[in-house]
C-alpha cells in the first residue's frame with residue numbers, strides 16, 4: 005500500500021492508503037479527524053469543504069495521491085480558540101441548527117474572505133451556494149458573512 | 160403521550176427519592192451525599208451542578224437548550240448550573256422526540272415539577288435554620304433569611320432536602336418575573352458546532368470496529384436471489400460480505416433485502432459494493448412507475464371513498480350558484496437530512512450497545528429486544544447528536560441493520576448510508592391527489608366537497624391506528640381551516656396498493672392539506688374578484704371563535720384571524736404591485752396548537768420565477784427562546800421551498816429515479832429569499848414551532864405566482880411549469 009506524507013493544519017501526517025482514496029476518508033477514518041463531514045461523496049453538498057493552499061475544495065473528490073505537498077486546512081485547524089472572524093461572526097448570528105453542514109459552511113466562508121477580503125454579493129453567492137444546508141441557516145449565514153467582513157477589516 | 164408521561168413523572172417524584180442517594184445515617188452539614196434526585200428530571204449534585212435529564216433529542220431544533228431555561232427559571236439558578244442530558248431509554252419512561260410537542264410538553268408538564276423541587280429546597284432551608292420556609296428568599300441559587308448573615312445553596316442543602324417529602328404542588332414563577340424565558344439564548348452545543356468537535360452518529364468509534372455499506376434491493380420488498388462477493392473481498396480493506404434478509408411491513412421498521420460490505424474504512428466498504436455481483440428477485444412492485452401511481456390515484460378519485468367530515472346534508476342543486484372544480488396533486492418527497500443514516504452497534508452474546516442518531520429511542524429499545532431477545536439490562540442505547548432528521552430518524556431501520564451486521568461479523572460495526580442510499584431507499588412523504596368542488600353564491604362559498612387520495616402511513620405500518628377505515632392523520636389537517644362554509648364534505652381514499660415506504664415528514668399532511676386548502680381559498684376569492692386576504696377574513700367572522708376539531712383540539716378563530724390581520728400589516732399587503740410582481744397569502748393552525756400566516760412576494764418575468772421575500776407572523780403561545788423559535792421558522796420556510804421548487808421522488812420500474820442533491824435539489828444560499836418574522840405576544844402556554852412555517856409557505860408562494868402572472872399552480876414541484 006502506498007504511503008503519503010500530508011501537511012494538515014501545519015503538521016505532517018503519514019498514512020498508508022490506496023492512492024484513489026479521497027482525502028475525506030483519510031481524514032475521517034485513518035487520521036481520526038472527524039470535523040470534516042460526509043454529506044454526498046459527489047462534490048455536490050459541500051459538507052466536506054476544506055482548504056488546499058488556502059483555496060476551498062471538496063475533500064470527497066480529492067484523491068489522497070493528488071494532495072502532494074499542498075497545505076491542507078480543516079475545521080480543526082481554522083483557529084486555535086474558536087476565534088477566526090468567521091467563527092466569531094457565526095457565534096454572534098447563532099448560525100448553526102443541526103450544525104452538520106457548518107464545518108463546510110465555515111471553511112467555505114473562510115476561504116472566500118482569505119481570497120477576497122471584500123467580496124461582492126455575487127462572489128458571496130457563488131461561494132456560499134456551494135455548501136447546502138437542509139436546516140435552512142442561509143439567512144443567518146448571510147448576516148454572519150457581512151459581520152465577518154467587518155471583523156476582518158479591523159486591525 | 161406527553162401529558163401522560165408527566166403524570167407518571169409526578170407520581171414517581173417522591174418514590175424516586177431513593178434514586179442516586181448514598182444513604183447516610185444522620186444529617187450533617189456540609190452534605191455527606193454526592194447527589195440527590197427528587198424527581199425523574201433533576202439530579203442535584205454536591206458540586207453545585209444540576210443535571211437535567213430529558214427525554215428529548217437534539218437535531219438542530221434546540222429543545223433541550225430551551226428546556227434548560229425552564230429549569231433555571233423555576234429553580235432560580237444561574238443558567239450554567241444546569242447540565243442537560245438525554246435519558247437512557249429503559250422499559251419505564253418514554254424517550255422519543257416528535258410532533259413538535261417537546262417544548263410545549265415541558266412548558267406545561269415540567270415546570271410544575273421543577274417548581275416542587277425548588278419548594279423542597281426552600282423547605283429544607285427553613286428546616287436548616289429552623290425558620291418558616293415562607294420567609295426564605297431564593298435568588299441566583301442562594302437561599303437567604305432576613306435574620307441570617309450567611310446564605311446556603313442547593314448543593315449544601317442536599318442532605319436536608321433528601322430527608323423531606325417533595326411537596327405535591329408549588330407556585331410557578333410568574334411570567335412578569337421571567338429572567339430566562341422569553342429572552343434569546345444560544346444552542347448549548349454552539350461552540351462545538353463552530354470547530355467541528357460536536358460528535359454526531361457518523362463520528363462514533365470503538366476499538367476493533369468495521370465500517371459497513373449496504374447494497375439494498377432497489378425495489379420495495381424485492382428479495383435477494385444470489386450474490387457473488389469474490390471481487391469485493393479482494394478490494395483492499397474489505398473484510399467481510401454479509402447478506403441481510405430485509406423485513407416485512409409488519410416488522411418494527413421496514414428495511415429492504417441487501418448485501419453488506421464490511422471494511423476497515425468507509426471508502427473501502429463503499430468501493431467494495433461496486434464490485435458485488437447481485438441478482439435480485441424484484442417482485443411485483445416493479446410495476447410501480449409514475450404513470451401507474453397517477454392512474455391508480457385517478458381511479459381512486461373517481462370511486463367512492465370514506466367520508467371523514469361532513470356538516471349538515473347536501474343542499475339541493477337549485478341553492479347553488481356557480482360551481483368551481485379543480486384537481487391538485489403533490490409528489491413524494493424525501494427527508495434527506497444532511498447527515499445520512501448511520502449507527503455504531505456492538506453485539507456480543509452477553510448484550511449489545513448502540514451509538515445512534517435516532518430520536519425514537521423507546522421504539523428502538525423495543526425493536527432491539529425483539530431482534531436479540533435481550534432484556535433491558537443487556538441493551539445500552541447512547542443517543543448521539545443528530546445531523547437533522549425531518550422525521551426520518553423516527554425510524555430505527557439503520558440501527559437494526561447495524562446491529563445485525565455486528566452480530567453476524569462478531570465485530571462492532573459502523574453502518575453509514577451513502578447519499579444515494581438516502582435518496583433512493585428512503586421512506587417518503589406520501590404523494591397525494593385531491594379533487595375540490597365548491598359552489599358560490601353572492602360572492603361567498605356555500606359548499607366545499609373535497610376528495611383526497613394518499614398513501615397512508617398508518618395503513619402501511621400501524622393499521623390498528625385506522626378508525627373505521629379512516630386515517631385521521633390524513634384527514635385532520637383539512638379540518639384545521641376554520642373558514643365558514645355552510646356545507647362541507649370531506650372524503651378520503653387510501654392508496655394501499657402503492658407499496659412505497661411512507662413516513663412522517665416535517666409537518667407531513669399539514670403541508671399538502673395547507674397547499675390544497677389555502678390555494679383553493681385563493682381560487683374562490685379570485686373567482687369572485689375579491690381580495691384574497693379580505694375574502695378569508697370575511698369567512699372568519701360569522702360564528703363563535705372556538706372550534707372543536709373531532710372533539711379533541713380547540714382552534715381559536717380569533718387567533719387565526721389575528722395572524723392574518725397582522726401579516727397584512729407586516730407585508731404591506733395593500734401596497735401596489737409593480738409589473739410582474741405578485742403577493743400571495745396563506746395561514747394555518749396546527750396540531751401542536753400554533754398559528755402562522757405567510758405572505759410571499761414573487762416576480763415572474765417571462766417564465767422565470769423569483770421569490771423575493773417571505774413575511775411570517777406566528778402565534779405560538781409564550782415564546783421561550785426567541786432565537787431558536789426564529790431559527791425554526793426560518794428553517795421551516797427553507798424546507799418547504801426546497802421541496803416545492805424542484806424536488807420530487809419519482810419511480811421507474813419500481814425504482815427511485817433520483818440519486819442525490821444533484822437531481823433531488825435542495826434550496827441553495829443564492830436561492831434563499833429574504834425572510835421577515837414577527838412573533839406575536841401571547842398569554843397562552845408555549846406551543847410547538849418545529850413544523851409550522853413550512854405549512855403556509857406552499858400556498859403563499861403559488862398564490863403569489865397567480866397574482867403575478869395568472870398561472871394557477873395545482874401540482875408540485877414548480878419546475879414543471881416555471882424556471883426556478
Ligand code: FES
Pocket residue numbers: 041042043044045046047048049050051052053062063064065
Ligand atoms: S461530501 Fe463532499 S461535496 Fe458532499
Ligand code: FES
Pocket residue numbers: 100101102103104105106136137138139140141219497546547
Ligand atoms: S445546520 Fe443542519 S444542515 Fe445546515
